[in-house]
Each structure stands twice: as structure tokens, then as C-alpha cells.
Amino acid sequence: MSTVEQVRASLIERIRTLEDRRILDAVLRILGLSSAGAGVVNLSSEQKGMLQMSEDDITHSRLVSQEELDRLDREWLGK
Numbered sequence: 001m002s003t004v005e006q007v008r009a010s011l012i013e014r015i016r017t018l019e020d021r022r023i024l025d026a027v028l029r030i031l032g033l034s035s036a037g038a039g040v041v042n043l044s045s046e047q048k049g050m051l052q053m054s055e056d057d058i059t060h061s062r063l064v065s066q067e068e069l070d071r072l073d074r075e076w077l078g079k
Helices: 003-017 021-036 045-059 066-077
Strands: none
16 A cells, blocks of 8 residues: 555544534635635636726836846835
8 A cells, every 4th residue: 555545544543533613614624725726717807997097008018127126125125
């Protein structure tokens, strides 16, 4: 039995014996998160707006290089 199979079997056995609803709910949430990793991300209207503003900036060549951004940061911080 491979390590993954051993871990899986151990988890299944421990889950079978659990009686604490909170722990079971937490395990269910964790498993849901791991399977949802490649799923759809729901964005707020504010996030969608920020992404649209970024797309507009790119379309209209309103870009700043990383070096320029670093320089502006140092200037703003007074360094």
C-alpha cells in the first residue's frame, strides 16, 4: 500500500469514529475547498470594476514598469 493509500485509509477510519459534529463539518469544508480549487471564482462588483479598469489601462498603454513603480514607492516613502 502506498503512502497516499495509507493516509487515505487512516483518515477514513478516523472519520468513521468521529462523533463531534464540528470536526466533521470542518473536514467537509476542507474537502470542499480542495475540490473547488479549480472551480469558478465569484468576484464582487468592486473586484470586477478594478479588473475592467486594469484592462482599460492595458488597452490604452497606461502602464508603469516595475522599476518605475519601485522608484515611485521609494520617493513616496522618502527613501
